[in-house]
Amino acid sequence: MRENENQQSVNRDRDTEAVLREYAxxxxxxxxxxxxxxxxxxxxxxxxxxxxxxxxxxxxxxxxxxxxxxxxxxxxxxxxxxxxxxxxxxxxxxxxxxWLNNEGDGERDEKHKQMFRELARMHTLTVKETQVDIEEREAHYERTLEAWNNEKDFMDEYIVSCEKKWYMSPFEMSVCTFFTDISQALKYSIKKFETWYEKTKESEKVRTVVTHGKISLKHFVYDERGYGYFINFENSNTAPPHFDLLPFLVKSARTYPIQSDDCVDWLYNYMRYFPLKEEELLLMQSYLAFPSSALELVKGYSEGRSIRSELDHVTQLQRQFWLLKNIEYMVMKIEEIEQQKKAAAEAAKEEQSPSS
Known part of the structure; x- marks a missing residue:
């Protein structure tokens, strides 16, 4: 075993040296x-x-x-x-x-803000209007809406089946406890998705940018002057900007229950430099709120596909509930900010209009 490991190490070194010869x-x-x-x-x-x-x-x-x-x-x-x-x-x-030694030693919040500023600048420099097929968008909308309504029907039927039992399992009891929150998240996602489609169904273009594909502080490093640089572009793509934003926000929410004001601040710091259009934000809110992880866990349990123990199922569901509530806080803060912006715009419009 030790000889095999040593041989593999020698082979890796030879590969490295062979590659580096290409760089003299x-x-x-x-x-x-x-x-x-x-x-x-x-x-x-x-x-x-x-x-x-x-x-x-x-x-x-x-x-x-x-x-x-x-x-x-x-x-x-x-x-x-x-x-x-x-x-x-x-x-x-x-x-x-x-090789950068990642010299940045500032506060966590400031590092995130700098990373989101750079992400916004990257998106600004690569943004372009891309032609979309209206019929393809309609087909995507109908498929997604049907799938999400099926998820809603599944949850409604599963809860009814649980409540008919004399003795529910601990997992089934937990699902019943969290059902209202999961159901509300589903309804919110569907409502935002429908609103997005109404606003975009006649549009023939969508904004795309070069996305990084795996935004995180691990992939944003600093040089000795304190300048930040992105690394690890292997998952980069040309896509709408929320392809970078959504995974980061969801990953940040996978923790114990917290009020995610910092995540909302980072998002709006990004939008100071690259404002999202109303329809782009609607679509992101819809995808962000959709409780896919919780639904997948409940489905796996109900179909007997999972090999987890009962205790592990309950523990995982509790974590998914924390994720759902953390995202709910984010989504409601975004909702509140957008409503305040609309109200301020209306007030400014009324002040500018000539008095009757």
Missing amino acids: LYVQYIEDFGRVKKVYSDRGTFALKSILPHNGIDFIKNVQKLYHRGYNRIVPIYQTMDQRYAVLHNGRLYYLMP
Whole structure:
């Protein structure tokens, strides 16, 4: 076993050295951090990362697009001697970057705000109006609405079946306890989705941007001057801006019960630099509020698909309930802010109108 591990390590070092020869680097020492190698060389310290080849095409294309649009807060990707941005070797795609020590030591809130400012700037530089097929949008709307209404019907029927039992299981009892909140989240999502469609059903265009695909503080690093840079663009894509925002907000809400004012602040800090259109915010609110994780857990239990114990099921449902309530707080704060903005706009309009 020890010999196999040593041989694998030797092979990895050989792969790394073979790739680095494409950059004309003389390697002095290599530190292994899994998919990332810290390379000490005669020309400085670098990070060499390997990915699967099928992840590389869009990744390279989107990074080049950002460079061409003048966005420079990406950790640079160095070219090989023959001007390639990546090297294919033994079934892996390798690319080389400078090694940043992530010198940022500011407050957590300030780091998030800086990251969202940079995300907004990246979206601003790459935004474009993309043609959409009205019939395809209608088909997407009808499919999604049917699926969500089916989820609502499933929950209604499941609760009725639970309440008919003389003795409910602990999980079934917990579902009955949380049913009102899950049901309200479903209804809210459906209502926002319907409102979004009414506002967009005649529109032939939608805004798209180059998305990062995996926004987190781990993927936003600082240099010695305190400037922040995005790394890990392997999941980047051309998509509506909420493709970056939604996963981050949901992940931030996966915690114990809290009032997520900081998440709302980060979102509106982003919108100071890249304002979302009304219909974009409606769609994001709809997807954000939809309780998909809780529904999947209840379905798995009801169909006997899960191998979890009863205790684990109840524990997981409690966590999904916390997630639902944390997101509910976010969504209601967004709702409140948007209503205040509309009221202020109406008041300003009335003040400007000539008196009768």
